[in-house]
Amino acid sequence: MSVYLDHNATTAPAPEAVAAMLHALEVAWANPSSTHEPGQQARRLLAEARSRVATFLGCQPSELVFTSGATEANHTAVHAALAATRGTGRQRLVLSSVEHPGLMALAARLEAEGVPVTRLPVDADGRVDLAAAREAIGADVALVSVMGANNETGVLMPVAELAELAHAAGARMHVDATQLAGKAALDFAALGADLMSVSAHKLHGPKGVGALVVRKGFALAPLLAGRQERHRRGGTENLPGIAGFAAACDRAAATLAADIERIAALRDRLEASCATLPGVQVYGRRVARVANTCCLRFGTLDAELVLGRLERADVVASSGAACAAGGTQPSHVLLAMGEPSAHARAALRFSLGRDSTDAHVQQALAAVHAAVAPLLQDAVAAACP
Numbered sequence: 001m002s003v004y005l006d007h008n009a010t011t012a013p014a015p016e017a018v019a020a021m022l023h024a025l026e027v028a029w030a031n032p033s034s035t036h037e038p039g040q041q042a043r044r045l046l047a048e049a050r051s052r053v054a055t056f057l058g059c060q061p062s063e064l065v066f067t068s069g070a071t072e073a074n075h076t077a078v079h080a081a082l083a084a085t086r087g088t089g090r091q092r093l094v095l096s097s098v099e100h101p102g103l104m105a106l107a108a109r110l111e112a113e114g115v116p117v118t119r120l121p122v123d124a125d126g127r128v129d130l131a132a133a134r135e136a137i138g139a140d141v142a143l144v145s146v147m148g149a150n151n152e153t154g155v156l157m158p159v160a161e162l163a164e165l166a167h168a169a170g171a172r173m174h175v176d177a178t179q180l181a182g183k184a185a186l187d188f189a190a191l192g193a194d195l196m197s198v199s200a201h202k203l204h205g206p207k208g209v210g211a212l213v214v215r216k217g218f219a220l221a222p223l224l225a226g227r228q229e230r231h232r233r234g235g236t237e238n239l240p241g242i243a244g245f246a247a248a249c250d251r252a253a254a255t256l257a258a259d260i261e262r263i264a265a266l267r268d269r270l271e272a273s274c275a276t277l278p279g280v281q282v283y284g285r286r287v288a289r290v291a292n293t294c295c296l297r298f299g300t301l302d303a304e305l306v307l308g309r310l311e312r313a314d315v316v317a318s319s320g321a322a323c324a325a326g327g328t329q330p331s332h333v334l335l336a337m338g339e340p341s342a343h344a345r346a347a348l349r350f351s352l353g354r355d356s357t358d359a360h361v362q363q364a365l366a367a368v369h370a371a372v373a374p375l376l377q378d379a380v381a382a383a384c385p
Helices: 015-027 037-057 070-084 101-112 130-135 159-168 239-274 303-312 332-336 341-345 359-385
Strands: 064-067 092-096 117-119 141-147 172-176 195-199 210-214 280-283 293-298 347-351
Touching: 015 101, 015 239, 015 341, 037 064, 037 210, 037 239, 037 332, 064 070, 070 101, 070 141, 070 172, 070 195, 070 210, 092 101, 101 332, 130 159, 130 172, 141 159, 141 280, 141 293, 159 172, 239 280, 239 359, 293 341, 303 341, 303 359, 332 341, 341 347
Parallel strands: 092 117, 092 141, 141 172, 172 195
Antiparallel strands: 064 210, 195 210, 280 293, 293 347
16 A cells, blocks of 8 residues: 655545535535525535634634635735835835745746845755845835745744744735644744735645635735625635635644644654665754654655655655656755755655554655665765775
């Protein structure tokens, strides 16, 4: 049976989420905006789901805007912050150099359109350089946007400190919490941010639904115009997806503390065994990380080569880099951390989840030692004269 260690990419929908989606499809299929009884039944289910998701995220139900996922939420946050300050001379976007490729692509497009963009450097462990942030965040900044936890390394970012710097400069603060929700305790009210993005499929909910949390008092310019979501996101709500999202949040909240402790122990065991092999480097282990993420490289072995060997042994993981025609591209995250290109091409990620077990880790380690160790030994032998 295949061992799935790619939970940062997506997670299997929880049975509770599937059941909630089916219930919504069967019972609350009407349009929540309709005034007749079937529509009002759907509206009541929507309100109940909104309250449950808000409780999980530590915000007010009125602060929650349902979206198609974190990508839409991120784009909405950036565009809304820029719209709110248009004509004021405050138009610069500040983000980290290790953000998700989707946000990096948006920043590049805005920059090509004339929006000033600053990409903050990170240190060797992948944390945003706060000294550089202090220099960069000034009176012309509209928004500071940073992920709460990096999707490749799991490293936690100094969100509270960045929020303080942003607010002191009169700017807004956005946190992409996609890799935090379901992996760490999350409380928007205490986070210090003005905007926060999450996606349901990262915490055993369905794909195609997420949320943008909007601090009370911030007038959000919608990316999609319409009356739904308090005029902040047009389009009929994806009620089955939202119901599944709420059920996934309930399920995550029930066992989160115990899950974090157990998964961290599994990750530590995985890293410790891999580190006994020659040339292995584990990234981010010296700083605070989410419990489930292990980013490492086996010497300079190409990540796709290693992942292919592991998959033939029924262990599924992922690369920290993206495949492109002509070969593997180096991870922009590791390059930003100062790693050479050969190391950035070799990085791969094991990301555990709620359903990961001791047996899964044992099988993964057996595959590593059987399939990867010989490649490392050959590489070491070839390097010796």
